[in-house]
Amino acid sequence: MKYQSQTAFTHTQADKIGILVSNLGTPEAPTKQALKPYLKQFLSDPRVVEVPKLIWWFVLNGIILNFRPKRSAQAYATVWTEEGSPLLVHTKNQAKGLQQRFSEKYGDDVVVEYAMRYGQPSVENALNRLLEQGARKIVVLPLYPQYCASTTGSTFDALANDFTKRRWLPELRFINQFHDHDPYIQCVANSIKAHWLTHEKADKLIFTYHGIPKRYLLNGDPYHCQCHKTTRLVAQALGLKEGEYLTTFQSRFGREEWLKPYTDETLKGMPSKGVKSVQMICPGFSSDCLETIEEIGEENREYFMENGGERYEYIPALNDSSEHLNMLFELLEQNLHGWQVGDDYLKRGEMAKQMGAEK
Structure with missing residues:
Protein backbone atom coordinates (compact mmCIF):
# COMPACT_ATOMS: atom_id res chain seq x y z
CA MET A 1 0.00 0.00 0.00
CA LYS A 2 1.54 3.30 -1.11
CA TYR A 3 -0.14 5.59 1.44
CA GLN A 4 -0.51 5.02 5.16
CA SER A 5 -4.03 4.82 6.56
CA GLN A 6 -5.33 5.25 10.10
CA THR A 7 -5.98 1.81 11.51
CA ALA A 8 -8.38 2.97 14.24
CA PHE A 9 -10.27 5.52 12.13
CA THR A 10 -14.08 5.52 12.00
CA HIS A 11 -16.23 7.98 10.07
CA THR A 12 -18.33 8.61 13.18
CA GLN A 13 -15.52 9.72 15.49
CA ALA A 14 -15.47 13.37 16.56
CA ASP A 15 -12.77 15.60 15.10
CA LYS A 16 -10.25 16.95 17.58
CA ILE A 17 -7.42 19.47 17.56
CA GLY A 18 -3.92 18.12 18.07
CA ILE A 19 -0.96 19.86 19.66
CA LEU A 20 2.52 18.54 18.90
CA VAL A 21 5.46 19.96 20.84
CA SER A 22 8.88 18.82 19.68
CA ASN A 23 12.46 19.07 20.82
CA LEU A 24 15.83 18.14 19.37
CA GLY A 25 16.28 14.62 20.68
CA THR A 26 18.19 12.34 22.99
CA PRO A 27 19.80 8.89 22.92
CA GLU A 28 17.91 6.12 24.67
CA ALA A 29 20.75 5.53 27.11
CA PRO A 30 24.10 7.13 28.04
CA THR A 31 26.08 4.41 26.30
CA LYS A 32 28.31 4.17 23.25
CA GLN A 33 25.89 1.67 21.70
CA ALA A 34 22.93 4.05 22.10
CA LEU A 35 24.84 7.16 21.03
CA LYS A 36 26.01 5.80 17.68
CA PRO A 37 22.57 5.48 15.96
CA TYR A 38 21.41 8.73 17.57
CA LEU A 39 24.43 10.69 16.36
CA LYS A 40 24.20 9.07 12.94
CA GLN A 41 20.60 10.20 12.52
CA PHE A 42 21.37 13.67 13.85
CA LEU A 43 24.56 14.31 11.90
CA SER A 44 23.18 12.78 8.69
CA ASP A 45 20.55 15.52 8.50
CA PRO A 46 21.59 17.91 5.68
CA ARG A 47 19.93 20.73 7.61
CA VAL A 48 22.40 20.19 10.45
CA VAL A 49 25.55 19.71 8.39
CA GLU A 50 25.55 21.56 5.08
CA VAL A 51 28.47 19.76 3.44
CA PRO A 52 28.46 17.90 0.10
CA LYS A 53 26.76 14.59 0.84
CA LEU A 54 29.47 12.24 -0.47
CA ILE A 55 32.29 14.00 1.37
CA TRP A 56 30.34 14.13 4.61
CA TRP A 57 29.37 10.45 4.38
CA PHE A 58 33.03 9.45 4.50
CA VAL A 59 33.84 11.91 7.32
CA LEU A 60 30.84 10.85 9.40
CA ASN A 61 31.07 7.09 8.96
CA GLY A 62 34.84 6.83 8.68
CA ILE A 63 35.89 9.16 11.49
CA ILE A 64 33.20 10.76 13.67
CA LEU A 65 31.06 7.71 14.41
CA ASN A 66 34.15 5.74 15.38
CA PHE A 67 35.26 8.19 18.06
CA ARG A 68 32.50 10.59 19.12
CA PRO A 69 29.89 8.11 20.54
CA LYS A 70 32.18 7.03 23.39
CA ARG A 71 33.05 10.61 24.35
CA SER A 72 29.43 11.75 24.09
CA ALA A 73 28.25 8.79 26.16
CA GLN A 74 30.60 9.82 28.97
CA ALA A 75 29.15 13.34 28.91
CA TYR A 76 25.55 12.09 28.89
CA ALA A 77 26.28 9.83 31.84
CA THR A 78 27.05 12.87 33.98
CA VAL A 79 23.55 14.37 33.44
CA TRP A 80 21.44 11.21 33.20
CA THR A 81 18.72 10.79 35.83
CA GLU A 82 16.69 7.84 37.15
CA GLU A 83 13.89 8.98 34.82
CA GLY A 84 16.24 9.20 31.85
CA SER A 85 17.56 12.07 29.78
CA PRO A 86 16.80 15.51 31.30
CA LEU A 87 15.67 16.81 27.91
CA LEU A 88 13.19 13.96 27.51
CA VAL A 89 11.92 14.29 31.08
CA HIS A 90 11.35 18.04 30.80
CA THR A 91 9.70 17.78 27.37
CA LYS A 92 7.41 15.03 28.62
CA ASN A 93 6.45 17.16 31.63
CA GLN A 94 5.82 20.17 29.39
CA ALA A 95 3.45 18.13 27.23
CA LYS A 96 1.71 16.79 30.33
CA GLY A 97 1.29 20.29 31.75
CA LEU A 98 -0.07 21.61 28.47
CA GLN A 99 -2.52 18.71 28.20
CA GLN A 100 -3.79 19.53 31.68
CA ARG A 101 -4.38 23.17 30.73
CA PHE A 102 -6.14 22.33 27.47
CA SER A 103 -8.26 19.66 29.15
CA GLU A 104 -9.37 22.08 31.86
CA LYS A 105 -10.57 24.55 29.23
CA TYR A 106 -11.64 22.37 26.29
CA GLY A 107 -12.26 18.93 27.76
CA ASP A 108 -11.42 16.10 25.37
CA ASP A 109 -11.44 18.27 22.24
CA VAL A 110 -7.71 19.05 22.31
CA VAL A 111 -5.01 16.38 22.61
CA VAL A 112 -1.30 17.00 23.22
CA GLU A 113 1.66 14.83 22.23
CA TYR A 114 5.43 15.35 22.22
CA ALA A 115 8.17 14.18 19.87
CA MET A 116 11.90 14.28 19.34
CA ARG A 117 13.33 15.25 15.98
CA TYR A 118 16.06 12.65 16.47
CA GLY A 119 15.57 9.52 18.53
CA GLN A 120 12.37 8.54 20.29
CA PRO A 121 9.49 9.27 20.46
CA SER A 122 9.73 10.13 16.77
CA VAL A 123 7.71 12.74 14.91
CA GLU A 124 6.05 9.95 12.93
CA ASN A 125 4.95 8.10 16.05
CA ALA A 126 3.64 11.28 17.69
CA LEU A 127 1.62 12.15 14.58
CA ASN A 128 0.21 8.63 14.55
CA ARG A 129 -0.95 9.03 18.13
CA LEU A 130 -2.62 12.36 17.37
CA LEU A 131 -4.36 11.13 14.24
CA GLU A 132 -5.56 7.92 15.87
CA GLN A 133 -7.21 10.07 18.55
CA GLY A 134 -9.11 11.96 15.87
CA ALA A 135 -6.96 15.07 15.43
CA ARG A 136 -7.86 16.58 12.07
CA LYS A 137 -6.23 19.95 12.80
CA ILE A 138 -2.72 20.05 14.24
CA VAL A 139 -0.56 22.86 15.61
CA VAL A 140 3.16 22.07 15.79
CA LEU A 141 5.41 23.94 18.20
CA PRO A 142 9.14 23.22 17.97
CA LEU A 143 10.47 24.25 21.37
CA TYR A 144 13.13 26.56 19.91
CA PRO A 145 12.33 30.24 20.59
CA GLN A 146 14.72 31.41 17.85
CA TYR A 147 14.25 30.08 14.31
CA CYS A 148 17.17 28.20 12.79
CA ALA A 149 17.16 26.05 9.68
CA SER A 150 19.13 23.40 11.57
CA THR A 151 16.45 23.00 14.24
CA THR A 152 13.07 24.51 13.34
CA GLY A 153 13.56 24.00 9.61
CA SER A 154 14.59 20.39 10.17
CA THR A 155 11.44 19.78 12.24
CA PHE A 156 9.30 20.99 9.34
CA ASP A 157 11.25 18.67 7.03
CA ALA A 158 10.33 15.72 9.25
CA LEU A 159 6.65 16.70 9.13
CA ALA A 160 6.68 17.21 5.37
CA ASN A 161 8.43 13.89 4.81
CA ASP A 162 5.88 12.11 6.98
CA PHE A 163 2.94 13.74 5.18
CA THR A 164 4.13 12.44 1.80
CA LYS A 165 3.31 8.95 3.10
CA ARG A 166 -0.19 9.64 4.45
CA ARG A 167 -3.51 9.26 2.67
CA TRP A 168 -5.49 11.87 4.62
CA LEU A 169 -3.54 14.94 5.65
CA PRO A 170 -4.61 17.05 8.64
CA GLU A 171 -4.81 20.82 8.54
CA LEU A 172 -1.48 22.13 9.76
CA ARG A 173 -0.25 25.23 11.56
CA PHE A 174 3.44 25.54 12.33
CA ILE A 175 4.91 27.98 14.87
CA ASN A 176 8.40 28.70 13.60
CA GLN A 177 9.64 31.11 16.29
CA PHE A 178 8.68 33.06 19.41
CA HIS A 179 11.96 34.83 20.14
CA ASP A 180 10.28 38.22 20.69
CA HIS A 181 6.95 37.00 22.06
CA PRO A 316 18.26 27.03 34.83
CA ALA A 317 16.12 26.85 31.71
CA LEU A 318 12.39 27.51 32.01
CA ASN A 319 11.64 23.75 31.86
CA ASP A 320 8.15 22.90 33.16
CA SER A 321 7.66 25.89 35.45
CA SER A 322 4.07 27.11 35.72
CA GLU A 323 4.87 30.46 34.14
CA HIS A 324 6.57 28.78 31.19
CA LEU A 325 3.67 26.37 30.65
CA ASN A 326 1.17 29.22 30.87
CA MET A 327 3.15 31.11 28.23
CA LEU A 328 3.31 28.09 25.91
CA PHE A 329 -0.42 27.47 26.43
CA GLU A 330 -1.22 31.07 25.50
CA LEU A 331 1.04 30.89 22.42
CA LEU A 332 -0.58 27.67 21.24
CA GLU A 333 -4.09 28.93 21.94
CA GLN A 334 -3.44 32.02 19.83
CA ASN A 335 -2.62 29.71 16.96
CA LEU A 336 -5.95 27.87 17.31
CA HIS A 337 -8.00 30.97 16.52
CA GLY A 338 -10.67 30.33 13.91
CA TRP A 339 -10.64 26.57 14.43
CA GLN A 340 -13.67 24.85 15.84
CA VAL A 341 -13.27 23.31 19.28
CA GLY A 342 -16.32 21.29 20.20
CA ASP A 343 -19.30 23.47 19.32
CA ASP A 344 -17.40 26.76 19.50
CA TYR A 345 -14.92 28.65 17.35
CA LEU A 346 -11.92 30.29 18.93
CA LYS A 347 -11.99 34.00 18.22
CA ARG A 348 -9.08 36.39 18.52
CA GLY A 349 -9.54 38.95 21.26
CA GLU A 350 -12.61 37.25 22.73
CA MET A 351 -11.13 37.09 26.21
CA ALA A 352 -9.93 40.71 26.01
CA LYS A 353 -13.43 41.85 25.07
CA GLN A 354 -14.94 39.94 27.98
CA MET A 355 -12.45 41.47 30.37
CA GLY A 356 -13.22 44.93 29.01
CA ALA A 357 -16.93 44.42 29.46
CA GLU A 358 -16.42 43.47 33.09
CA LYS A 359 -14.64 46.73 33.92
Whole structure:
Protein backbone atom coordinates (compact mmCIF):
# COMPACT_ATOMS: atom_id res chain seq x y z
CA MET A 1 0.00 0.00 0.00
CA LYS A 2 1.54 3.30 -1.11
CA TYR A 3 -0.14 5.59 1.44
CA GLN A 4 -0.51 5.02 5.16
CA SER A 5 -4.03 4.82 6.56
CA GLN A 6 -5.33 5.25 10.10
CA THR A 7 -5.98 1.81 11.51
CA ALA A 8 -8.38 2.97 14.24
CA PHE A 9 -10.27 5.52 12.13
CA THR A 10 -14.08 5.52 12.00
CA HIS A 11 -16.23 7.98 10.07
CA THR A 12 -18.33 8.61 13.18
CA GLN A 13 -15.52 9.72 15.49
CA ALA A 14 -15.47 13.37 16.56
CA ASP A 15 -12.77 15.60 15.10
CA LYS A 16 -10.25 16.95 17.58
CA ILE A 17 -7.42 19.47 17.56
CA GLY A 18 -3.92 18.12 18.07
CA ILE A 19 -0.96 19.86 19.66
CA LEU A 20 2.52 18.54 18.90
CA VAL A 21 5.46 19.96 20.84
CA SER A 22 8.88 18.82 19.68
CA ASN A 23 12.46 19.07 20.82
CA LEU A 24 15.83 18.14 19.37
CA GLY A 25 16.28 14.62 20.68
CA THR A 26 18.19 12.34 22.99
CA PRO A 27 19.80 8.89 22.92
CA GLU A 28 17.91 6.12 24.67
CA ALA A 29 20.75 5.53 27.11
CA PRO A 30 24.10 7.13 28.04
CA THR A 31 26.08 4.41 26.30
CA LYS A 32 28.31 4.17 23.25
CA GLN A 33 25.89 1.67 21.70
CA ALA A 34 22.93 4.05 22.10
CA LEU A 35 24.84 7.16 21.03
CA LYS A 36 26.01 5.80 17.68
CA PRO A 37 22.57 5.48 15.96
CA TYR A 38 21.41 8.73 17.57
CA LEU A 39 24.43 10.69 16.36
CA LYS A 40 24.20 9.07 12.94
CA GLN A 41 20.60 10.20 12.52
CA PHE A 42 21.37 13.67 13.85
CA LEU A 43 24.56 14.31 11.90
CA SER A 44 23.18 12.78 8.69
CA ASP A 45 20.55 15.52 8.50
CA PRO A 46 21.59 17.91 5.68
CA ARG A 47 19.93 20.73 7.61
CA VAL A 48 22.40 20.19 10.45
CA VAL A 49 25.55 19.71 8.39
CA GLU A 50 25.55 21.56 5.08
CA VAL A 51 28.47 19.76 3.44
CA PRO A 52 28.46 17.90 0.10
CA LYS A 53 26.76 14.59 0.84
CA LEU A 54 29.47 12.24 -0.47
CA ILE A 55 32.29 14.00 1.37
CA TRP A 56 30.34 14.13 4.61
CA TRP A 57 29.37 10.45 4.38
CA PHE A 58 33.03 9.45 4.50
CA VAL A 59 33.84 11.91 7.32
CA LEU A 60 30.84 10.85 9.40
CA ASN A 61 31.07 7.09 8.96
CA GLY A 62 34.84 6.83 8.68
CA ILE A 63 35.89 9.16 11.49
CA ILE A 64 33.20 10.76 13.67
CA LEU A 65 31.06 7.71 14.41
CA ASN A 66 34.15 5.74 15.38
CA PHE A 67 35.26 8.19 18.06
CA ARG A 68 32.50 10.59 19.12
CA PRO A 69 29.89 8.11 20.54
CA LYS A 70 32.18 7.03 23.39
CA ARG A 71 33.05 10.61 24.35
CA SER A 72 29.43 11.75 24.09
CA ALA A 73 28.25 8.79 26.16
CA GLN A 74 30.60 9.82 28.97
CA ALA A 75 29.15 13.34 28.91
CA TYR A 76 25.55 12.09 28.89
CA ALA A 77 26.28 9.83 31.84
CA THR A 78 27.05 12.87 33.98
CA VAL A 79 23.55 14.37 33.44
CA TRP A 80 21.44 11.21 33.20
CA THR A 81 18.72 10.79 35.83
CA GLU A 82 16.69 7.84 37.15
CA GLU A 83 13.89 8.98 34.82
CA GLY A 84 16.24 9.20 31.85
CA SER A 85 17.56 12.07 29.78
CA PRO A 86 16.80 15.51 31.30
CA LEU A 87 15.67 16.81 27.91
CA LEU A 88 13.19 13.96 27.51
CA VAL A 89 11.92 14.29 31.08
CA HIS A 90 11.35 18.04 30.80
CA THR A 91 9.70 17.78 27.37
CA LYS A 92 7.41 15.03 28.62
CA ASN A 93 6.45 17.16 31.63
CA GLN A 94 5.82 20.17 29.39
CA ALA A 95 3.45 18.13 27.23
CA LYS A 96 1.71 16.79 30.33
CA GLY A 97 1.29 20.29 31.75
CA LEU A 98 -0.07 21.61 28.47
CA GLN A 99 -2.52 18.71 28.20
CA GLN A 100 -3.79 19.53 31.68
CA ARG A 101 -4.38 23.17 30.73
CA PHE A 102 -6.14 22.33 27.47
CA SER A 103 -8.26 19.66 29.15
CA GLU A 104 -9.37 22.08 31.86
CA LYS A 105 -10.57 24.55 29.23
CA TYR A 106 -11.64 22.37 26.29
CA GLY A 107 -12.26 18.93 27.76
CA ASP A 108 -11.42 16.10 25.37
CA ASP A 109 -11.44 18.27 22.24
CA VAL A 110 -7.71 19.05 22.31
CA VAL A 111 -5.01 16.38 22.61
CA VAL A 112 -1.30 17.00 23.22
CA GLU A 113 1.66 14.83 22.23
CA TYR A 114 5.43 15.35 22.22
CA ALA A 115 8.17 14.18 19.87
CA MET A 116 11.90 14.28 19.34
CA ARG A 117 13.33 15.25 15.98
CA TYR A 118 16.06 12.65 16.47
CA GLY A 119 15.57 9.52 18.53
CA GLN A 120 12.37 8.54 20.29
CA PRO A 121 9.49 9.27 20.46
CA SER A 122 9.73 10.13 16.77
CA VAL A 123 7.71 12.74 14.91
CA GLU A 124 6.05 9.95 12.93
CA ASN A 125 4.95 8.10 16.05
CA ALA A 126 3.64 11.28 17.69
CA LEU A 127 1.62 12.15 14.58
CA ASN A 128 0.21 8.63 14.55
CA ARG A 129 -0.95 9.03 18.13
CA LEU A 130 -2.62 12.36 17.37
CA LEU A 131 -4.36 11.13 14.24
CA GLU A 132 -5.56 7.92 15.87
CA GLN A 133 -7.21 10.07 18.55
CA GLY A 134 -9.11 11.96 15.87
CA ALA A 135 -6.96 15.07 15.43
CA ARG A 136 -7.86 16.58 12.07
CA LYS A 137 -6.23 19.95 12.80
CA ILE A 138 -2.72 20.05 14.24
CA VAL A 139 -0.56 22.86 15.61
CA VAL A 140 3.16 22.07 15.79
CA LEU A 141 5.41 23.94 18.20
CA PRO A 142 9.14 23.22 17.97
CA LEU A 143 10.47 24.25 21.37
CA TYR A 144 13.13 26.56 19.91
CA PRO A 145 12.33 30.24 20.59
CA GLN A 146 14.72 31.41 17.85
CA TYR A 147 14.25 30.08 14.31
CA CYS A 148 17.17 28.20 12.79
CA ALA A 149 17.16 26.05 9.68
CA SER A 150 19.13 23.40 11.57
CA THR A 151 16.45 23.00 14.24
CA THR A 152 13.07 24.51 13.34
CA GLY A 153 13.56 24.00 9.61
CA SER A 154 14.59 20.39 10.17
CA THR A 155 11.44 19.78 12.24
CA PHE A 156 9.30 20.99 9.34
CA ASP A 157 11.25 18.67 7.03
CA ALA A 158 10.33 15.72 9.25
CA LEU A 159 6.65 16.70 9.13
CA ALA A 160 6.68 17.21 5.37
CA ASN A 161 8.43 13.89 4.81
CA ASP A 162 5.88 12.11 6.98
CA PHE A 163 2.94 13.74 5.18
CA THR A 164 4.13 12.44 1.80
CA LYS A 165 3.31 8.95 3.10
CA ARG A 166 -0.19 9.64 4.45
CA ARG A 167 -3.51 9.26 2.67
CA TRP A 168 -5.49 11.87 4.62
CA LEU A 169 -3.54 14.94 5.65
CA PRO A 170 -4.61 17.05 8.64
CA GLU A 171 -4.81 20.82 8.54
CA LEU A 172 -1.48 22.13 9.76
CA ARG A 173 -0.25 25.23 11.56
CA PHE A 174 3.44 25.54 12.33
CA ILE A 175 4.91 27.98 14.87
CA ASN A 176 8.40 28.70 13.60
CA GLN A 177 9.64 31.11 16.29
CA PHE A 178 8.68 33.06 19.41
CA HIS A 179 11.96 34.83 20.14
CA ASP A 180 10.28 38.22 20.69
CA HIS A 181 6.95 37.00 22.06
CA ASP A 182 6.37 39.27 25.05
CA PRO A 183 5.23 36.55 27.53
CA TYR A 184 8.33 34.54 26.63
CA ILE A 185 10.56 37.57 27.21
CA GLN A 186 8.88 38.13 30.57
CA CYS A 187 9.36 34.46 31.51
CA VAL A 188 13.09 34.67 30.88
CA ALA A 189 13.36 38.01 32.69
CA ASN A 190 11.37 36.72 35.66
CA SER A 191 13.58 33.63 35.96
CA ILE A 192 16.60 35.93 36.20
CA LYS A 193 14.86 38.14 38.75
CA ALA A 194 14.00 35.07 40.83
CA HIS A 195 17.66 34.08 40.80
CA TRP A 196 18.65 37.56 41.90
CA LEU A 197 16.32 37.30 44.91
CA THR A 198 18.58 34.64 46.43
CA HIS A 199 21.88 35.64 44.80
CA GLU A 200 23.48 39.00 44.34
CA LYS A 201 23.87 40.27 40.79
CA ALA A 202 27.11 39.23 39.15
CA ASP A 203 29.56 41.49 37.35
CA LYS A 204 28.15 40.24 34.06
CA LEU A 205 25.01 38.46 32.86
CA ILE A 206 25.85 36.27 29.87
CA PHE A 207 23.19 35.13 27.42
CA THR A 208 24.64 32.05 25.73
CA TYR A 209 22.99 30.43 22.71
CA HIS A 210 23.83 27.31 20.74
CA GLY A 211 26.14 28.25 17.90
CA ILE A 212 25.88 27.60 14.16
CA PRO A 213 28.46 28.02 11.38
CA LYS A 214 28.90 31.65 10.39
CA ARG A 215 28.18 30.84 6.74
CA TYR A 216 24.61 29.88 7.69
CA LEU A 217 24.13 33.49 8.80
CA LEU A 218 25.75 34.78 5.61
CA ASN A 219 23.40 32.54 3.60
CA GLY A 220 20.35 34.17 5.20
CA ASP A 221 19.54 32.24 8.38
CA PRO A 222 17.86 34.67 10.86
CA TYR A 223 19.01 32.82 13.98
CA HIS A 224 21.88 35.16 14.89
CA CYS A 225 19.66 38.24 14.67
CA GLN A 226 16.84 36.64 16.64
CA CYS A 227 19.22 35.63 19.44
CA HIS A 228 20.47 39.19 19.76
CA LYS A 229 16.89 40.51 19.75
CA THR A 230 15.93 38.14 22.56
CA THR A 231 18.90 39.35 24.58
CA ARG A 232 18.07 43.00 23.96
CA LEU A 233 14.41 42.60 24.95
CA VAL A 234 15.20 40.64 28.13
CA ALA A 235 17.86 43.20 29.08
CA GLN A 236 15.31 45.98 28.59
CA ALA A 237 12.79 44.12 30.77
CA LEU A 238 15.46 43.87 33.47
CA GLY A 239 16.55 47.48 33.14
CA LEU A 240 20.13 46.48 32.36
CA LYS A 241 22.58 48.94 30.89
CA GLU A 242 25.01 48.26 28.07
CA GLY A 243 28.08 46.58 29.48
CA GLU A 244 26.13 44.69 32.16
CA TYR A 245 25.29 41.82 29.82
CA LEU A 246 26.68 40.01 26.79
CA THR A 247 25.56 37.57 24.08
CA THR A 248 27.82 34.61 23.27
CA PHE A 249 27.54 31.34 21.32
CA GLN A 250 28.46 27.86 22.53
CA SER A 251 28.74 24.24 21.33
CA ARG A 252 30.75 24.73 18.16
CA PHE A 253 31.89 21.66 16.28
CA GLY A 254 34.71 21.21 13.78
CA ARG A 255 37.26 23.70 12.45
CA GLU A 256 34.90 26.02 10.57
CA GLU A 257 34.24 29.52 11.95
CA TRP A 258 31.00 29.69 13.92
CA LEU A 259 29.02 32.59 15.35
CA LYS A 260 31.11 34.72 17.69
CA PRO A 261 31.95 35.55 20.40
CA TYR A 262 32.50 31.99 21.56
CA THR A 263 31.23 31.32 25.08
CA ASP A 264 34.23 29.31 26.26
CA GLU A 265 36.86 31.73 24.97
CA THR A 266 34.94 34.70 26.37
CA LEU A 267 34.82 33.15 29.84
CA LYS A 268 38.50 32.28 29.79
CA GLY A 269 39.40 35.90 29.11
CA MET A 270 36.99 37.69 31.43
CA PRO A 271 38.81 37.42 34.79
CA SER A 272 41.89 39.16 33.37
CA LYS A 273 39.62 42.05 32.37
CA GLY A 274 38.25 42.46 35.89
CA VAL A 275 35.08 40.37 35.53
CA LYS A 276 35.24 38.10 38.56
CA SER A 277 31.62 36.92 38.75
CA VAL A 278 29.22 35.84 35.99
CA GLN A 279 25.70 34.50 35.73
CA MET A 280 24.85 32.37 32.71
CA ILE A 281 21.46 31.89 31.06
CA CYS A 282 20.53 29.93 27.92
CA PRO A 283 17.37 31.51 26.43
CA GLY A 284 17.54 29.34 23.31
CA PHE A 285 16.88 26.16 25.33
CA SER A 286 13.33 25.52 26.53
CA SER A 287 14.58 22.56 28.58
CA ASP A 288 17.77 21.82 30.42
CA CYS A 289 19.88 19.24 28.63
CA LEU A 290 23.48 18.18 28.04
CA GLU A 291 24.41 21.56 26.54
CA THR A 292 23.12 23.51 29.54
CA ILE A 293 23.78 21.19 32.48
CA GLU A 294 27.17 19.80 31.50
CA GLU A 295 28.59 22.26 28.99
CA ILE A 296 27.48 25.51 30.64
CA GLY A 297 26.93 24.31 34.19
CA GLU A 298 30.20 22.40 34.53
CA GLU A 299 32.67 22.64 31.64
CA ASN A 300 32.52 26.40 31.17
CA ARG A 301 32.49 26.93 34.93
CA GLU A 302 35.92 25.31 35.02
CA TYR A 303 37.20 27.57 32.24
CA PHE A 304 36.12 30.66 34.15
CA MET A 305 37.32 29.60 37.60
CA GLU A 306 40.65 28.21 36.40
CA ASN A 307 41.43 31.57 34.79
CA GLY A 308 40.81 33.63 37.92
CA GLY A 309 37.04 33.81 38.22
CA GLU A 310 35.53 33.89 41.70
CA ARG A 311 31.79 33.24 41.26
CA TYR A 312 29.98 31.40 38.49
CA GLU A 313 26.25 30.64 38.45
CA TYR A 314 24.00 28.97 35.89
CA ILE A 315 20.36 30.08 35.84
CA PRO A 316 18.26 27.03 34.83
CA ALA A 317 16.12 26.85 31.71
CA LEU A 318 12.39 27.51 32.01
CA ASN A 319 11.64 23.75 31.86
CA ASP A 320 8.15 22.90 33.16
CA SER A 321 7.66 25.89 35.45
CA SER A 322 4.07 27.11 35.72
CA GLU A 323 4.87 30.46 34.14
CA HIS A 324 6.57 28.78 31.19
CA LEU A 325 3.67 26.37 30.65
CA ASN A 326 1.17 29.22 30.87
CA MET A 327 3.15 31.11 28.23
CA LEU A 328 3.31 28.09 25.91
CA PHE A 329 -0.42 27.47 26.43
CA GLU A 330 -1.22 31.07 25.50
CA LEU A 331 1.04 30.89 22.42
CA LEU A 332 -0.58 27.67 21.24
CA GLU A 333 -4.09 28.93 21.94
CA GLN A 334 -3.44 32.02 19.83
CA ASN A 335 -2.62 29.71 16.96
CA LEU A 336 -5.95 27.87 17.31
CA HIS A 337 -8.00 30.97 16.52
CA GLY A 338 -10.67 30.33 13.91
CA TRP A 339 -10.64 26.57 14.43
CA GLN A 340 -13.67 24.85 15.84
CA VAL A 341 -13.27 23.31 19.28
CA GLY A 342 -16.32 21.29 20.20
CA ASP A 343 -19.30 23.47 19.32
CA ASP A 344 -17.40 26.76 19.50
CA TYR A 345 -14.92 28.65 17.35
CA LEU A 346 -11.92 30.29 18.93
CA LYS A 347 -11.99 34.00 18.22
CA ARG A 348 -9.08 36.39 18.52
CA GLY A 349 -9.54 38.95 21.26
CA GLU A 350 -12.61 37.25 22.73
CA MET A 351 -11.13 37.09 26.21
CA ALA A 352 -9.93 40.71 26.01
CA LYS A 353 -13.43 41.85 25.07
CA GLN A 354 -14.94 39.94 27.98
CA MET A 355 -12.45 41.47 30.37
CA GLY A 356 -13.22 44.93 29.01
CA ALA A 357 -16.93 44.42 29.46
CA GLU A 358 -16.42 43.47 33.09
CA LYS A 359 -14.64 46.73 33.92
